Amino acid sequence: MTFENPAREEIKKILERADNVAVVGLSDNPERTSYMVAQAMQARGYRIIPVNPNADEILGEKSYPTLKDIPESIDIVNVFRRSEHTPPIAQEAVEAGAKVLWLQLGIANEEAAQIAESGGLTVIMDRCIKVEDAITGPLKK
Known part of the structure; x- marks a missing residue:
């Protein structure tokens, strides 16, 4: 089976419905791509919701060692780790x-x-x- 991403219209709906984004591999270094992307989001x-076992807080949010440690619902798991x-x-x-799951x-x-x-x-x-x-839409705020 060859993987195929959802259509852009479906991605737009996913993003419109999402609130909580757990970012696995989120760096506390402002120079890293993960930090810049998470900050923009x-x-x-x-x-x-940062997922980084080596940080207590990133972008003003409590960081968790694993997804299992997050005490609230997760809409999107955004991953910044090697394949x-x-x-x-x-x-x-x-x-x-x-x-x-968003790689x-x-x-x-x-x-x-x-x-x-x-x-x-x-x-x-x-x-x-x-x-x-x-690409898909206006600010959520």
């Missing part, structure tokens, strides 16, 4: 009850996609959430 009205590290993250996303631009893994889809999640791979949000 936060400025557009999304609640960013080979994504299958366990997909499994955690399923267990955490997330709705969407950032340059990240794709068929096994992770299968795990997430089997668990009922929508999967988006090799796309930048910031770019897609900018």
Whole structure:
């Protein structure tokens, strides 16, 4: 089976419905892409939930060591980790009850996609959430 991302119209609906975005691999370094993307999404009205075991707080939000440690609902799990590290993250996303597994631009893994889809999640791979949000619509605020 060859993976195919949802149509742009479906991605737009996903982003419109999303509030909480857990960002796995979010760096506390403002020079890193993960930080810049998460900061931009936060400025557009999304609640960013950092997932980084080495930080207490990022972008003014409490950071959690894993998805399992987040005590609230997760709409999108946005992943900034190398492709080979994504299958366990997909499994955690399923267990955490997330709705969407989103692997950032340059990240794709068929096994992770299968795990997430089997668990009922929508999967988006090799796309930048910031770019897609900018293309699909107005500020959430």
